[in-house]
Amino acid sequence: MLFRFTTSAIDTDSARRELLDVSAGGYASFEGWVRDYNEGQEVLRLEYEAFEALAVKEGERIIEQASLQYPIKRALCIHRVGNLNLGEIAVWVGVCAVHRGAAFDACRHIIDAVKHRVPIWKKEHYRNGDSGWVNCEHCAAAALTP
């Protein structure tokens, strides 16, 4: 599978080993980390939720499209769901290719498309006791204004 979810810590060494290919001369990866600050608020932890059936389909389509667009050998994306603490890896993308350029470009393409298209939601829990769904609360507030 090219795209999958996990409820436990992402094992990046094991994920990288899934991509090993003697015909590849380069490998690039990206890790998305849980950060302690967002849009003026101090973040304590995150909660990820996904519509997994459609998310896996859409994630696999993204990787298949990247494979057509860039000359890569293999690619894999793993996303966490559930409760995450600061510093944990929320998402991991790895790509191998004959040459490094395609590996970097495809890796960037995949993480950008995953953030934009895959039905995954992130709830931030703040130090002040509030919490909010990222990209949903501000636009919801905007929707209430005439």
Add this chain to the structure above:
Amino acid sequence: MHLKIQYYAILREQSGHSEESIQTTAATPQDLYAELRIRCAFTLRHEQLKVAVNGEFAEWSLALKEGDVVVFIPPVAGG
């Protein structure tokens, strides 16, 4: 007709459940969301969402059928 609706994230919290079966006369996902938005006091407008029917992205004007499974998709935030 009977439909099954699944809710995620902010819509799950605002509706108070993750899925329900309903009887409705809504002909399209757009009509259905308008009906649910009033009942559940959803803050998001349909223009801010996407919709999936039977596990695949769908148009808001799709003709709904008996037994369809509908999921409204709030703005995503993976990564």
